Amino acid sequence: MKASFAIFVAIFLFFLEVILIVYAGYPIQVAIYETLISLFSLPSIIPEQSFYLNPIVAIAIILGGISSIFVFGFIIGATVEALQEVRVSFSQNLKDHAVVCGYGTTGKYVVNFLKKIGIRYVIIEKDPIKVRSLLDIDEKVVEGDSSKKEILEEAGIKKARFLICCLNDDSSTLFTVVMARALNKNLYISAKTKDEKFKEVLTNAGANFVTKPETNGGRELAKKVISVI
Amino acid sequence: MKDHIIVCGFGIVGEKVCEVLKENGKEFVVIEIDEKKAQKLKEKKINFIIGDATSQKVLKQAEIEKAKAIITAIDDDAKNLFIIILAKELNPKIVVGSRVNSEEALEKIRSAGADITVMPEYSAAKELSREIARRYLKPW
16 A cells, blocks of 8 residues: 555545534534544543434544554555665665675675775675674675575666676576576676586576686696795 | 605596696696596596505605695595695605685694695685676776
């Protein structure tokens, strides 16, 4: 329910109830007071039975009950809208940023690098403990599974420039790459994989660059040793 | 053998290490515990010893006293640590390059005597970062 519509209906019904009670022959202050208490389902202060037996008053009280539904509708609607605004504003301010999936050893290194080079980023992390510690140090973080559309959208994937997938699970990496590519055709997607054969699968799924930790590590280790002996 | 390099472990990291050593014309010997990998090593015409690299006897068989460097490429930090301690004992001048699998083990492996340490996860992260930097500096 739209909050503005609910408040409009509530105000309309409120005035209708007041007018009806005044029309039934009661003073305006009694009409306003009775209308207000009927909104919150409180007992009337008028002791006379005749007040409620008057059909016009009865209709007015019923309208008051309906109006109270709209008041609560307004409260719920306004709360939901406010919460949605918080979620949207989080990614709304971001453009051409990087989305880093997974905050393990690789993710942490990449985040530090992005910080140094000056690229704005959002981290997507599944582990609530890691999320809490990231929030403590004021990092922009979305908690959840990066292969889910709404999580990627919350991280502003549609306006992002880079996606760096640092997950340890190859199937999650694949789902994330496929979903991210579907949501943003211009995104530059890079990922790491455990399996050499998976490199091609990820590339076909839409990844622009795929790396394998063990292969890189082996190459770096040998090169460094050769350079010192 | 003299001034050679000993490579411990012929997994993905070890295999890549051997590839680079070969490309650079270095003389090396692999110590591998898994007999099933012998065939692959033979196919690639690589000198190898089937045995446990944490054993002094096996390291001596690889002529560690005369070796210039040792590269531990096992996916078990405790084993790599043990090999480094043993290698330094048998040949104090040997250059040690080690794979490190977890951040917690990094300092321990360094203090055990490793001259070069490489964490595969960091290597991948470095490559991912380099790639992003390259793209970032390039206009859209």
